[in-house]
Amino acid sequence: MAETGTLSRRQLVHEYEAVIVGAGGAGLWAALELARSGVKTAVLTKLYPTRSHTGAAQGGICAALGNHEEDHWEWHMFDTVKGGDYLVDQDAAEVLAKEAIETVIELEHMGLPFNRTPDGKIDQRRFGGHTRNYGEAAVRRACFAADRTGHMILQTLYQQCIKHGVRFFDEYHVVDLLIDGGQTRGVVAYRIADGEIHVFRSGAVLIATGGFGRMFKITSNALSLTGDGVALAYRRGVPLEDMEFYQIHPTGIVGIGILLSEAARGEGGYLRNDSGERFMERYAPKLMELAPRDMVSRAIYMEIREGRGINGGDYVYLDLTHLGREVIESKLPDITEFARVYQGIEPITQPVPITPTAHYAQGGIPTNVDARVVVDEVNTVLPGLYAAGECACVSVHGANRLGTNSLVDILVFGRRAGRSMAKDVAGQGLPDLDPDASEPVRAEIEALRGRESGESVNRIRTELAAVMWERCGVFREGAGLERLTGEVRDLRHRYANVKVEDKGLVFNTDLLEARELGYLLDCAEATVAAALARTESRGGHYREDFPERNDTDWLKHTLIYRTDGDPQLRYKPVTITRFQPKPRVY
Amino acid sequence: MQVDLRILRYDPERDKKPHWETYRVESAPMDRVLDVLNAVKWEKDGTLTYRRSCAHGVCGSDAMLINGRNRLACKIRVDQLGKKISVAPLPGFAVIKDLVVDMEDFFAKYRSVHPYQIDERPMPVTERLQSPEDRARYDDTTKCILCAACTSSCPSFWAKDTYVGPAAIVQAHRFIFDTRDEGSDERLEILADADGVWRCRTIFNCTEACPRGIDITRAILEVSSAIVERSV
Ligand SMILES: Cc1cc2nc3c(=O)[nH]c(=O)nc-3n(C[C@H](O)[C@H](O)[C@H](O)COP(=O)(O)OP(=O)(O)OC[C@H]3O[C@@H](n4cnc5c(N)ncnc54)[C@H](O)[C@@H]3O)c2cc1C
Numbered sequence: 001m002a003e004t005g006t007l008s009r010r011q012l013v014h015e016y017e018a019v020i021v022g023a024g025g026a027g028l029w030a031a032l033e034l035a036r037s038g039v040k041t042a043v044l045t046k047l048y049p050t051r052s053h054t055g056a057a058q059g060g061i062c063a064a065l066g067n068h069e070e071d072h073w074e075w076h077m078f079d080t081v082k083g084g085d086y087l088v089d090q091d092a093a094e095v096l097a098k099e100a101i102e103t104v105i106e107l108e109h110m111g112l113p114f115n116r117t118p119d120g121k122i123d124q125r126r127f128g129g130h131t132r133n134y135g136e137a138a139v140r141r142a143c144f145a146a147d148r149t150g151h152m153i154l155q156t157l158y159q160q161c162i163k164h165g166v167r168f169f170d171e172y173h174v175v176d177l178l179i180d181g182g183q184t185r186g187v188v189a190y191r192i193a194d195g196e197i198h199v200f201r202s203g204a205v206l207i208a209t210g211g212f213g214r215m216f217k218i219t220s221n222a223l224s225l226t227g228d229g230v231a232l233a234y235r236r237g238v239p240l241e242d243m244e245f246y247q248i249h250p251t252g253i254v255g256i257g258i259l260l261s262e263a264a265r266g267e268g269g270y271l272r273n274d275s276g277e278r279f280m281e282r283y284a285p286k287l288m289e290l291a292p293r294d295m296v297s298r299a300i301y302m303e304i305r306e307g308r309g310i311n312g313g314d315y316v317y318l319d320l321t322h323l324g325r326e327v328i329e330s331k332l333p334d335i336t337e338f339a340r341v342y343q344g345i346e347p348i349t350q351p352v353p354i355t356p357t358a359h360y361a362q363g364g365i366p367t368n369v370d371a372r373v374v375v376d377e378v379n380t381v382l383p384g385l386y387a388a389g390e391c392a393c394v395s396v397h398g399a400n401r402l403g404t405n406s407l408v409d410i411l412v413f414g415r416r417a418g419r420s421m422a423k424d425v426a427g428q429g430l431p432d433l434d435p436d437a438s439e440p441v442r443a444e445i446e447a448l449r450g451r452e453s454g455e456s457v458n459r460i461r462t463e464l465a466a467v468m469w470e471r472c473g474v475f476r477e478g479a480g481l482e483r484l485t486g487e488v489r490d491l492r493h494r495y496a497n498v499k500v501e502d503k504g505l506v507f508n509t510d511l512l513e514a515r516e517l518g519y520l521l522d523c524a525e526a527t528v529a530a531a532l533a534r535t536e537s538r539g540g541h542y543r544e545d546f547p548e549r550n551d552t553d554w555l556k557h558t559l560i561y562r563t564d565g566d567p568q569l570r571y572k573p574v575t576i577t578r579f580q581p582k583p584r585v586y
Numbered sequence: 587m588q589v590d591l592r593i594l595r596y597d598p599e600r601d602k603k604p605h606w607e608t609y610r611v612e613s614a615p616m617d618r619v620l621d622v623l624n625a626v627k628w629e630k631d632g633t634l635t636y637r638r639s640c641a642h643g644v645c646g647s648d649a650m651l652i653n654g655r656n657r658l659a660c661k662i663r664v665d666q667l668g669k670k671i672s673v674a675p676l677p678g679f680a681v682i683k684d685l686v687v688d689m690e691d692f693f694a695k696y697r698s699v700h701p702y703q704i705d706e707r708p709m710p711v712t713e714r715l716q717s718p719e720d721r722a723r724y725d726d727t728t729k730c731i732l733c734a735a736c737t738s739s740c741p742s743f744w745a746k747d748t749y750v751g752p753a754a755i756v757q758a759h760r761f762i763f764d765t766r767d768e769g770s771d772e773r774l775e776i777l778a779d780a781d782g783v784w785r786c787r788t789i790f791n792c793t794e795a796c797p798r799g800i801d802i803t804r805a806i807l808e809v810s811s812a813i814v815e816r817s818v
């Protein structure tokens with residue numbers, strides 16, 4: 001196999017047994033597994049690996065270690081299922097809760113600097129929706145490294161990848177997935193440094209490109225989180241699952257959405273309205289501030305709507321002042337600094353103004369528990385394609401993800417992806433590849449670069465984010481979603497005529513932002529269509545015109561397929577093993 | 587508030603050498619420099635080029651020279667700088683385009699100090715124990731986000747670009763002082779080299795530049811002392 005690129009026609013072709021797109025937690029752990037199995041692997045990432053958004057995760061990673069109090073993986077599994085409003089596939093939740101434990105232990109063995117208990121074990125704190133004995137009271141399950149848990153996970157995994165000699169292609173922007181005749185054949189990447197097109201021929205491709213929070217105006221997500229892998233799969237005929245369940249996190253910095261971790265409430269922080277009341281008492285008397293995120297976000301919006309926002313305005317307070325300097329500075333140093341730098345607030349003495357912020361893609365590319373992509377109601381595998389991390393939907397989060405369960409998800413299923421790929425490529429040759437495989441996307445890019453007049457990327461992106469936030473955020477209703485469908489359709493038409501100013505080859509971020517807007521528009525189309533169709537309220541999908549959960553008609557996953565016209569919707573059953581659906585009270 | 591943003595621009599496909607351009611932009615009260623760079627790129631000149639991702643100081647993408655100091659554009663507010671702001675790429679690094687510099691050598695130096703845990707002993711079935719005090723010993727240096735603000739601010743690095751630089755030493759420190767790690771000897775050996783810690787002249791630029799508030803000079807001194815102790 002050719003180690004470095006060989007030139008064939010006008011494309012550089014690389015050959016690898018396995019290709020990983022994305023170097024966040026999911027991609028890196030998969031890479032590590034493949035390296036350990038001796039599989040020739042390339043990791044492609046549009047950012048330097050340590051810039052991936054896994055590094056922004058703050059609060060923690062749950063595992064039923066029981067270092068402070070009794071805990072069991074069954075309780076973790078139950079909380080995950082209930083938190084997800086019973087839309088979770090329970091076979092996957094079982095894997096998640098069980099393997100969380102060995103995953104956290106392995107992270108420690110790799111050198112992750114967890115905070116420690118006085119007797120030297122991994123320290124654990126409370127987090128929303130994680131309970132003892134099937135809902136009795138909050139339990140200390142979240143393992144953490146101050147409030148930079150994700151940073152330490154990303155660093156530790158990257159360090160291990162260096163140790164194991166993983167081959168990285170940094171600042172390679174993947175622009176197409178090669179799937180032909182029902183078989184995955186590789187990817188096409190655009191080298192950011194010089195605009196060169198590179199083809200990676202491979203029979204095993206993992207998509208680990210993270211989320212797409214940038215389709216909303218207010219978001220905790222990095223500018224780079226534009227749903228690239230999700231949209232590329234969708235364009236290549238893979239359905240997307242449960243896209244309507246986008247998670248809105250309760251506590252973001254007003255106006256800009258930077259996250260203030262749930263760890264602040266896990267350590268004992270309160271939410272207060274204008275009269276100083278801890279209003280969660282009225283919404284979730286048992287768990288209060290530590291109720292699941294969808295409930296807390298709705299509660300905050302209700303307070304604001306009913307005029308109980310601070311000074312009647314559109315925010316409430318996160319109050320940490322009673323925790324004391326010592327707890328705040330040692331356990332929450334980063335978010336304390338965010339409040340200082342980005343709001344000019346001193347959390348030790350002042351309550352912090354917050355509003356909900358778009359945070360996490362619960363839907364995505366459907367996979368089975370081995371991270372193999374599945375494309376229909378009966379979970380038929382698409383050979384050679386894998387997905388893990390935020391871009392995937394296993395589904396362990398169902399209609400609402402619990403805090404800390406994403407870090408578990410990306411690592412447990414990133415690891416499983418690596419193992420599945422190693423198993424599947426053993427003894428297999430590389431797939432055949434059409435020598436012109438990169439032509440369609442090259443033509444798209446050249447057309448974009450060559451267009452002399454047209455619409456501004458920024459205008460379309462800003463309008464998209466505004467209407468998505470307005471009509472597809474915490475509260476939704478039929479008429480608004482109908483209108484939004486038309487708005488997104490119009491934006492897509494305008495996008496077809498978008499123009500970039502930078503015509504160069506070297507580090508052309510103008511061009512790449514235009515590509516990324518295309519991905520966001522695809523994700524938005526799927527989200528809105530799925531949200532309009534689902535006439536019930538469940539977890540993060542709240543329809544004011546259908547405020548109740550309706551298990552008779554809607555206890556099922558959405559699958560959405562791209563067509564030349566309107567997207568096509570299909571549904572698949574939820575896997576239920578141990579826990580029958582019940583009303584969700586906290 | 588109106589701000590005059592002076593940016594050192596360079597496009598290798600068009601320019602022979604870098605040149606300054608000034609843009610007048612409107613900025614809102616809590617805006618950061620990254621917001622005004624975005625305003626220029628998105629509304630005035632799409633060719634302006636810089637790296638960015640998280641926009642809140644945790645990913646390390648957007649370190650640059652802002653009003654004469656290395657900082658993260660997303661972590662310094664416009665109102666902290668005033669009405670005239672100048673922005674240039676990180677000093678001491680080759681410029682690729684505008685504010686984007688070549689990071690390859692920086693990451694190669696990072697890799698050269700073996701920045702990963704070395705402990706080949708058999709692992710227990712549960713976690714290894716570490717006391718909170720032992721954990722605190724290396725806490726500071728675990729905060730590093732590899733933004734290169736420190737290395738790029740260091741006169742010793744400007745003078746001799748083979749110097750491994752403060753960022754790589756910080757990364758080594760994080761393992762050398764971790765009780766779980768067994769690789770101190772090999773790392774100290776690497777850093778005892780002519781291009782290792784001895785090039786540090788304790789000028790403190792790195793410490794001042796660090797957007798994560800790491801006491802870098804102190805970390806370097808601790809590593810130097812460890813090298814001395816080891817050799818006696
Ligand atoms: C502020 C914040 C705090 C959070 N805190 C927590 C927490 O405490 N606990 C928890 O469980 N979860 C938390 N989450 C969620 C969790 O961090 C993320 O869901 C998770 O890290 C995603 O990891 P990932 O590996 O899927 O993707 P990412 O880490 O987002 O990585 C995506 C990768 O894909 C690459 N990529 C993307 N597109 C392309 C392309 N076109 N070509 C090439 N490469 C590409 C990127 O370069 C990057 O390497 C938090 C999220 C945020 C935003």
Ligand code: FES
Pocket residue numbers: 637638639640641642643644645646647648649658659660661
């Ligand atoms: S953009 Fe991530 S540190 Fe500034």
